[in-house]
Amino acid sequence: MNDPVAEKIAERKIAVHCEGVTKSFGVGNSAVHALLGIDLEVRTGELLMLVGPSGCGKTTLISVIAGVLRRDGGECTIFDQDYNRMNGDEMTSFRGANVGFVFQAFNLIPSLTTAENVATPLIINGMKPKPAVAKAREMLAQVGFDERMMGCFPTELSGGQQQRVAIARALIHSPRFIVCDEPTSALDGETGLKVMELLRKMGCVENRALLVVTHDSRIYKFADRIAAMEDGRITEIVDSSSKLKALSKQTI
Amino acid sequence: MLFGDRAKFIGIVIGLTFASLLITQQAAIFAGLMTRTFSFLLDVGLPEIWVVDPRVKYIDDIKPMDDNAFLRVRGVEGVQWAVPLYKGTLAVRTKDGTYQSCSIVGLDDETLMGGPRTMVSGDLSYLRRSGAVIVDQTGAGGKLAHLLPDGKSIPLKIGSEIEINDIEAVVVGICKVSATFQNIPVIYMTYSSATLFTPGQRQLLSFVCVKGKLGQDLHALCQRIELSTGLRAYTANEFKVLTFLYYLKYTGIPINFLTAVALGFLVGIAISGQTFYNFTLDNLRYFGTLKAMGASNNMLLRMILLQALVVAGIGYGLGVGTATAWGMYMGSHTQLSFRLPWHLLVFSALSVLVICFTSAALSIRKVMKLEPAVVFRS
Numbered sequence: 001m002n003d004p005v006a007e008k009i010a011e012r013k014i015a016v017h018c019e020g021v022t023k024s025f026g027v028g029n030s031a032v033h034a035l036l037g038i039d040l041e042v043r044t045g046e047l048l049m050l051v052g053p054s055g056c057g058k059t060t061l062i063s064v065i066a067g068v069l070r071r072d073g074g075e076c077t078i079f080d081q082d083y084n085r086m087n088g089d090e091m092t093s094f095r096g097a098n099v100g101f102v103f104q105a106f107n108l109i110p111s112l113t114t115a116e117n118v119a120t121p122l123i124i125n126g127m128k129p130k131p132a133v134a135k136a137r138e139m140l141a142q143v144g145f146d147e148r149m150m151g152c153f154p155t156e157l158s159g160g161q162q163q164r165v166a167i168a169r170a171l172i173h174s175p176r177f178i179v180c181d182e183p184t185s186a187l188d189g190e191t192g193l194k195v196m197e198l199l200r201k202m203g204c205v206e207n208r209a210l211l212v213v214t215h216d217s218r219i220y221k222f223a224d225r226i227a228a229m230e231d232g233r234i235t236e237i238v239d240s241s242s243k244l245k246a247l248s249k250q251t252i
Numbered sequence: 253m254l255f256g257d258r259a260k261f262i263g264i265v266i267g268l269t270f271a272s273l274l275i276t277q278q279a280a281i282f283a284g285l286m287t288r289t290f291s292f293l294l295d296v297g298l299p300e301i302w303v304v305d306p307r308v309k310y311i312d313d314i315k316p317m318d319d320n321a322f323l324r325v326r327g328v329e330g331v332q333w334a335v336p337l338y339k340g341t342l343a344v345r346t347k348d349g350t351y352q353s354c355s356i357v358g359l360d361d362e363t364l365m366g367g368p369r370t371m372v373s374g375d376l377s378y379l380r381r382s383g384a385v386i387v388d389q390t391g392a393g394g395k396l397a398h399l400l401p402d403g404k405s406i407p408l409k410i411g412s413e414i415e416i417n418d419i420e421a422v423v424v425g426i427c428k429v430s431a432t433f434q435n436i437p438v439i440y441m442t443y444s445s446a447t448l449f450t451p452g453q454r455q456l457l458s459f460v461c462v463k464g465k466l467g468q469d470l471h472a473l474c475q476r477i478e479l480s481t482g483l484r485a486y487t488a489n490e491f492k493v494l495t496f497l498y499y500l501k502y503t504g505i506p507i508n509f510l511t512a513v514a515l516g517f518l519v520g521i522a523i524s525g526q527t528f529y530n531f532t533l534d535n536l537r538y539f540g541t542l543k544a545m546g547a548s549n550n551m552l553l554r555m556i557l558l559q560a561l562v563v564a565g566i567g568y569g570l571g572v573g574t575a576t577a578w579g580m581y582m583g584s585h586t587q588l589s590f591r592l593p594w595h596l597l598v599f600s601a602l603s604v605l606v607i608c609f610t611s612a613a614l615s616i617r618k619v620m621k622l623e624p625a626v627v628f629r630s
Binding site: 059062063066068069089092093095096097099101105107109110111120121124125181 | 257537538541542543544545546547548551623624625627628629
């Protein structure tokens with residue numbers, strides 16, 4: 001291991017560990033095998049991108065890792081916790097405390113203000129609405145929102161602003177793992193880069209891991225490593241900075 | 253979330269308002285109408301026991317008894333007083349020559365017990381004059397008023413003359429009475445006058461009104477009266493219930509109103525249920541997002557129920573408010589029977605709650621079964 005970035009990552013604690021993970025939908029001849037033995041590790045402080053063509057199993061894999069879908073086989077732990085050993089309530093509770101989500105379509109609740117949207121994870125985790133909204137305002141200030149915008153509804157914001165709100169929402173409860181599903185696909189190129197800069201700056205901290213699913217080759221440069229998927233398998237993991245730079249200029 | 257979707261929010265509130273309005277309004281008219289069936293009992297007020305012919309099924313089912321029956325009742329142990337009361341329907345000829353059926357009440361000549369509680373003009377004691385009658389205000393100003401050729405009408409007043417069964421009578425007072433089920437004018441006279449005005453009948457006594465001595469067990473007294481006289485004795489409340497049940501059982505009134513109430517209920521469920529369900533379908537992505545972020549089924553359930561409860565409250569308030577305003581307006585301008593006791597408000601509230609929670613139940617089921625993984629599906 002001569003690559004300094006790879007060496008640095010390897011020294012960090014394992015956040016997500018997948019080994020031989022399988023997942024199928026349906027039964028018998030109509031069964032669709034979405035994951036066919038996935039081996040993957042994500043370490044703290046790392047931003048790992050998951051890339052691949054549509055239908056290759058990316059969404060299924062992040063669903064399993066984020067704990068919104070149960071795997072069929074193999075091993076998968078997140079911070080040494082195995083979802084398949086938790087019941088539904090424990091899984092929900094673990095997810096609420098440890099996982100942050102950034103979605104392709106932002107998924108901000110239209111009837112709540114920006115600040116209320118950001119406060120949602122805190123309220124779900126038991127904080128009273130008033131202090132939660134106050135904390136959300138602090139977080140929104142960090143992502144560049146002024147007081148007026150904090151009271152806006154999502155429909156009054158641009159796509160880039162909405163995604164910044166979504167990032168603030170994903171970070172506010174200090175989760176140890178953040179899953180981003182195509183965070184830049186609904187944004188123009190420049191806004192997408194700004195959003196990734198923000199995500200990288202605020203999300204990538206020592207004790208937290210980021211997993212980003214994307215098709216957007218322009219943002220590969222923000223990754224520490226890139227895992228390429230095809231037909232339910234990881235086909236390649238690129239982890240040298242030189243290769244990443246080269247990949248940024250092409251599409252995997 | 254629901255409050256943010258203004259169109260659906262308004263749709264659900266309108267559905268619930270309509271249901272609440274229809275349920276409250278129809279039930280209140282029904283209650284008013286049923287109260288009128290025993291309004292005579294309420295107006296007479298004082299007697300604790302009503303003694304009637306054993307074949308009588310309700311208050312307007314008059315089966316005349318022997319005129320001396322009240323004397324036999326007076327002799328029963330525990331009776332403080334017993335007075336005769338006549339009730340019947342006679343044709344009254346007005347000044348313009350038209351005939352109008354009227355409810356005639358003949359009061360005990362000595363005590364005038366059972367007379368109208370509120371006199372608008374004149375005095376109850378004037379009834380003791382020869383051929384004297386007291387007419388209720390609504391009848392005097394309405395069906396018994398003298399209609400002029402230009403369409404105007406002159407209400408009966410003290411001194412006006414009418415013909416009852418072709419015998420002349422003089423109005424000596426105008427009174428207020430509760431509206432009756434038949435909605436015909438009420439004319440008070442003495443019992444002896446009633447014997448003059450009614451066509452020759454062998455028996456005339458409709459009721460014996462009884463007051464028990466202080467501390468009497470009324471049910472025991474009823475039994476003693478029945479044993480001693482062979483007549484049937486009811487407490488005032490029993491007689492009221494008997495009348496109420498008769499109308500409930502033998503008329504189509506309850507079915508008509510129940511149908512309207514059921515219709516309101518079903519329309520409420522249909523509109524609110526569908527709108528609520530559509531709202532849930534439209535917002536599944538957000539419910540999924542909340543689930544993914546750690547919101548438990550229990551938390552989402554409480555969220556949906558709270559929203560259902562709020563729209564139920566608003567719909568109920570608007571519906572009951574509109575029904576009450578309508579009832580009060582119509583009640584003061586028409587002969588509409590409208591009665592809104594607190595029981596009906598509770599009934600209406602429960603109905604709206606059932607509609608709301610039934611509507612929400614479909615949504616709850618959908619959200620409970622929702623896989624949080626739905627958030628990653630495009």
